[in-house]
Amino acid sequence: MVQGTSQAVPERNHVTNRARSTTRIAAGLAALSLGLAACSGGGSSDGEGDGGEDLTVTSSISQDVDTLLPMDANVGDNIAVLDVIYDGLVRYDPETTEPYPYLAEEITTTDNQVWTIKIKPGTTFHNGEPVDAEAFARAWNYAAYGPNAMGNNYFFERIEGYDDMQGEYEEADDGTVTVDEEPAADELSGLEVVDPQTLQVTLNAPFVGFDTMLGYTGFFPIAQACLDDIEACTTKPIGNGPFQVEEWSQGQSLTATKYADYTGAETPNYDRIEWVEYAGGSEWPDFQAGLMDLAEAPSANFTQAYDDPALQRVERPTAALTYLSFPLYDDGPWTDIEFRKALSMAIDRQAVIDAVLPGQRVPADSWVMPDGVPGGVAGTCGEACTFNPEAAKAALEAAGGWPEGETMTIHLGVDETEQELFQAIGDQITLNLGIPYELDPTPDFFDRRSNRDFSGPFRSNWFPDYPLNENYLGPVYASDDAEEGNTNFGYYNEDFNNAIADGDSAATLDEAVTNYQEAERILAEDFPTAPLFYTNVVLFHSDRVSNVVIDPFSGRAKMRLLEVTG
Structure with a gap:
């Protein structure tokens, strides 16, 4: 699943009894x-506060x-x-x-x-x-x-x-x-x-x-x-x-109320949800004013909020992966694997996180979230995802260097936080490899990506839709077009496709997971993209709500599990 905003994202282990028949x-x-x-x-609750009023949770969604x-x-x-x-x-x-x-x-x-x-x-x-x-x-x-x-x-x-x-x-x-x-x-x-x-x-x-x-x-x-x-x-x-939409004033707020005749097992103990629509991190002042029950702190306020003992919070690493992609369909230095590795090894991922989003990202060294879905293990990227300026310079030299006098364009969507993040990444590349860069934030990013309209590396983000390592791999990298490769990158590898197919046709999920792991190993050998970060969600909440559980995939609070007091 493509995640189009900077908001943290984005959900599993396999079902028992996976054998045939x-x-x-x-x-x-x-x-x-x-x-x-x-x-x-x-x-168990009557769904009313101490004064008999309806219990309402106030949260935010992006516009x-x-x-x-x-x-x-x-x-x-x-x-x-x-x-x-x-x-x-x-x-x-x-x-x-x-x-x-x-x-x-x-x-x-x-x-x-x-x-x-x-x-x-x-x-x-x-x-x-x-x-x-x-x-x-x-x-x-x-x-x-x-x-x-x-x-x-x-x-x-x-x-x-x-x-x-x-x-x-x-x-x-x-x-x-x-x-x-x-x-x-x-x-x-x-x-x-x-x-x-x-x-x-x-x-x-x-x-x-x-x-x-x-x-x-x-x-x-x-x-x-x-x-x-x-x-x-x-x-x-x-x-x-358990809830039904009462009113949605698009661009402003969305309200849902409890459905009285719901018979399902997972019935929250409150009556109403009010989502207020915000751009970026602008809900934070309202949270500080006591108008919101759930909020994420914007990067400018994050460290202060995180260190404030008076604020209640929960956090967890999630399955959202941000990575650097390359237009393999375009004739350029990135068609050389050594160049792609050079850029990756020139990026001090932890330093970027500390400078821009401290505590909100985790350096990635795999294409599948470790321990988050079946088949996810750490370290599959190996040395190519390890910060090593000297090895990066050697790889760049092996690739023939960067064309003198040219500026590398890094493409991404229009998002203030992501622009800060990728500016720090570009600065790392310039510092350690001497390659000048410019950012190209574009509002029609997804259309341009589909149309193969990029002339340099570009930001990508993915979080899986179901708990299987296949969902990080097949939908993103598989292709049946040996000439053109897959749409977004132009990547094609028959052995990778075969490993995915072997997993799909396996008799049990455990066998399938092993085949999908082989596909990730092939991906690591080809290195068509460079994993950068997994998202660490830190969610602050009021003292009215408890049992705040973060969905490991979407990165949002599991609203069904919240407990609310008046």
């Missing part, structure tokens, strides 16, 4: 969800949030809101990252290609419609239909019939879609509603991690009334979770 996520694991509800207070349609929402703030508006088939334990069943009674397979999902009966959307197999099928079909231009479209590419649903189309900056060639189908042939509570999914090929994906936002169900008025649903969705 077994229940993949069984109803017996429901005890885990009950345990989480218990530690969050569950329904980048533009939709609350699950199949189109794929950045941290959207996901954090939708996490309490919708329930999915599985949820993820925020401590272990392990999936556990929620709306699914069980998810089974005998061959990792045909999956049977049994859905709990008796649950409804906020408008009373049943949450059944059809609710998931129509949501997935809508997301997979190319001309609908949903941000989570690609998550369904593993399901049979996906290619027939794409056609050819163009989406303008204002969201208008022009269809040049109509898709051959408007439904996934791999989806079958067997009965009201059973959905059968047939994949193009075996993928052992399919059930691990199903807690992601893009796989949420959708009400028929929502599809009937999709535009209205982008701002006021008809969910099925």
